[in-house]
Amino acid sequence: MRNVADLPLHGGHVPPWLAQRMRKLTRLVLILAVEEYGTKGLLERLSDPVWFQAFNNVIGMDWDSSGSTTVTAGMIKDALWREELGVKAAGGKGKKSRATPEELKTIAEIYDLDPTPYVRTSRLVAKVDTVALQTGYQLYHHVFFLDEEGNWAVIQQGMNEAERMARRFHWFDAEVFTLDPHKGIAGLKREFALNTVSNEARKYQKTLLDIIQEKPVKIERELESLKAIARGYRPLVYYKPRDVDEKTLIQKYESLGKLELNRRALEFARELSVNNYEELLLLKGLGPSTLRALSLVLELVYDVHPSWKDPVTHPPDPFKFTYAVGGKDRVPFPVERGTYDELISFLEKLVEKNLQEKALVRNVTKITKNWKFPEEEKRAT
Structure with missing residues (x-):
């Protein structure tokens, strides 16, 4: 478990004009990610809390909102069903999470896979994060990603009703589910946790x-x-x-x-x-x-003890996340519709380009990879 951020409960909803743009941008990012990294590479990145949070910020959601998980995961699921990229998603928030087994059976049929191990895995990761690891959060969101090769990832989230805070759990292709099985956990580190999977x-x-x-x-x-x-x-x-x-x-x-x-x-x-x-x-x-x-x-x-260490290692960092078009709640700045539309237009043209032209764009990103934002200009969101 390596990457963490805590998510307070935010009210409100995504306005239709922004949701429409989010869907377009989500689809384009997923297409480019699969082209660049393959379906397994996409799943690896979705199971990385920091990468997932960056995706969330790119489409205009808030960095620290509990809704960032449900909205972003929902956008991704919708795009994967509309576009045939070799990976699809099951589940969602509340009642949708209970539909996961049936949806997994449908996905497995599409990709000619046996659904049994994935349905079992879905149940098991939910049990681990509600029973085997107890930190005061009740699960209410569960999305299971499955690709045509049988690779999988899970993003699920729990809510602490008393504190109105959320915690996000990330999984990727775990072979052992009962010994430090998470790819990452997004949440503030608590004083103690009943951890029987350490x-x-x-x-x-x-x-x-x-x-x-x-x-x-x-x-x-x-x-x-x-x-x-x-x-x-x-x-x-x-x-x-x-x-x-x-x-x-x-x-x-x-x-x-x-x-x-x-x-x-x-x-x-x-x-x-x-x-x-x-x-x-x-x-x-x-x-x-x-x-x-x-x-x-x-x-x-019997004088035999579980672990009482909360398996969180990275506290939230408001300087870590960069916004491309602004934030839904006008933090750190209002969403700029013109910039958003220009970004969508640029990526639509990029998706249509040939491999040689895309390689040129990748070389540009390499040049800027190690650039760091000036410390004196940083401000918390």
Whole structure:
């Protein structure tokens, strides 16, 4: 996980005159990106939070708005379905995200792929970012990109309702979904996060798979004993892990939500003899509250710990993003319609050019690649 930015909830909507231009520009950028990097290269870039944010700024969205994800991803999805570039997208915001499995089946049929692994991947990445990694954000947006070669990327976003802040999760062709699997996470680094997919959580995952083979009633008794300890009671026999403040630890868990076990899910896991963490996460009924409860039991009864490090590494930087035509909310300056139309016209002509002419344009971009904006002229947006 390498690239991050936090996104506050913004109101308002994209006006029709701007949305029309955004759709045109999005299509042109995607065509040129696939020509230059191929479909896999496009997916790699969409899964890079900084590149995706730059794309968002180029079409005129705000750098720090939660809507930058939903609007930009929606524009990209629409363009990929209208233009045959060898890659398409499924899902979206709210109800549209629940249509992802069926849309993936349609895409797989178009590209002659087996949809089963991609439908499973879609479910699994959603479970990781709601259950296995808990930072107080509830997912409400999920877009799955799939190309004709079977490469995939996912962009999903969660909202912290209390703080009205969003966090964006980026995935690309992960082979292991349970050990530092993200390409990047866009969000402010929090004081702590329940992170059971960290490389540091290998022992935790193994022990958890052993514990769920116990009878659910035993795990429930242990959880209730721990809750009683938090209220000030002490059992007659209690082996306290060294250097652990039980009350503080339990409060940390409760700050993320309720501690409630789903007995049916635990019974199901036991019956199936689940033996890997991916299978456990995919179990119906295994939600955030159940994993929190299991984690607390592991920490205070078995002295085995998840990671509490928030896997964010790059805080938002208002100087990092450059606007080509302005911002929707007039930040850092109003969208300049004339400039926008000139840009669209230039790119439309570029798309029509032959390879030799396009190579000339690429050479121009190389010349300016290492140019840096003067420090004294920088101002935050």
